[in-house]
Amino acid sequence: MITSVSDTTRVVYKRVVKPILFKQQPDAVHRHMLRTASVCQRSVLVRTAMRTAWAYRDDTHLSQTLHGVTFTNPIGLSAGFDKNFELPPTMKAIGFGLMEGGSITYRQCSGNPRPWFHRLPKSKSLVVHVGLANDGAAPILERILLYPTRTFDSFPLNISVAKTNSKLASTDEEAVKDYVGSLELIKAKGVGELVTLNISCPNTYGGEPFTTPERLEMLLAAVDEVQLVQPVFIKMPINLAWPDFTALLRVAATHNVAGVTIGNLQKQRNDLQDRLSEKIQGGLSGKPTYALSNELITRTYKSFGDRFTIIGVGGVFSAEDAYTKIKLGASLVELITGLIFEGPQLVGQINQGLVRLLQADGYANISEAIGAAHRPVARRSA
Ligand SMILES: Cc1cc2nc3c(=O)[nH]c(=O)nc-3n(C[C@H](O)[C@H](O)[C@H](O)COP(=O)(O)O)c2cc1C
Incomplete structure (x- = not known):
């Protein structure tokens, strides 16, 4: 049950914790947070x-089953916050309904030179230039298997898989083999309820090779052959023009792809309210992604209907933001930057707010609100 502790946390986080954290270099804060949380989460008491204090549960309104996977609520952690799957117990405890970890890659990778992050507080954004640092698929999947199985009761894992950021995976053939290597390991270990192919990391060696229809076709043909039991999603770039974006969706529609995640980081730096030197490389998270993500969710839902389950990502800081993505066509919503800017109580507060918004619109369950913005408003009887 959510309590006033949650409201108190919000105030304490905004007025005390955040000002202290935001004075420190964000890479150091992220490292420190990972270390502290991974120790604290070992305690049942914590x-x-x-x-x-923070989680909110209302299965009647928020639970839904998609592709055979049940989600107790639609709010998930997005890929990139927990690249090595070190924090599933914490993410479950604070109330997420799912967690996308990774992106993992077949080979271990130490990422780009630091710093990886820069904060843009006025723009409610982070500049991200990690370059897919992670421990590598095999040890990460072993780590997941070490958690007690009850950790994943009512808490599905979405495993994000990308191409290793290295010269060793620079030709198309090598890159496809690299993805398939990770997927074969996932299949062999039987880990994860969903799998996401990240084709849109802007910060890697060789760029984003699978964002043209021909190359995506090549990747997805190889992925089909792996015959994963999990539903497969594709993490989409958001800076493609609609004809290019829809060309990728048309290719995906002919393969074993259950859904699309819309989307990844923003590459355009227009309209920022903070000054940002051109020397600082990286994509933008948070509010600068919000409008573009919403527009692409709308167009995808309108053009492809229920062919793709949509995971809406980008700039979610409140229940209203999440509800907007759901009404535009997203079945699930994931976030990172909102959590960093607003604090750990945000997840429960979004879920509580969603129930309020669903009730106000007369919906008995979240599934009724998906895509509702595109349907004529039902007339209520007087
Ligand atoms: C610190 C950080 C690291 C990220 N790393 C990844 C990643 O490894 N794979 C991926 O698909 N997206 C990654 N992203 C993108 C996020 O998953 C998400 O698409 C984007 O940040 C927009 O959501 P947000 O506004 O809620 O942060 C990362 C984002 C952040 C902030």
């Missing part, structure tokens, strides 16, 4: 305290 996990229970987090759940009691």
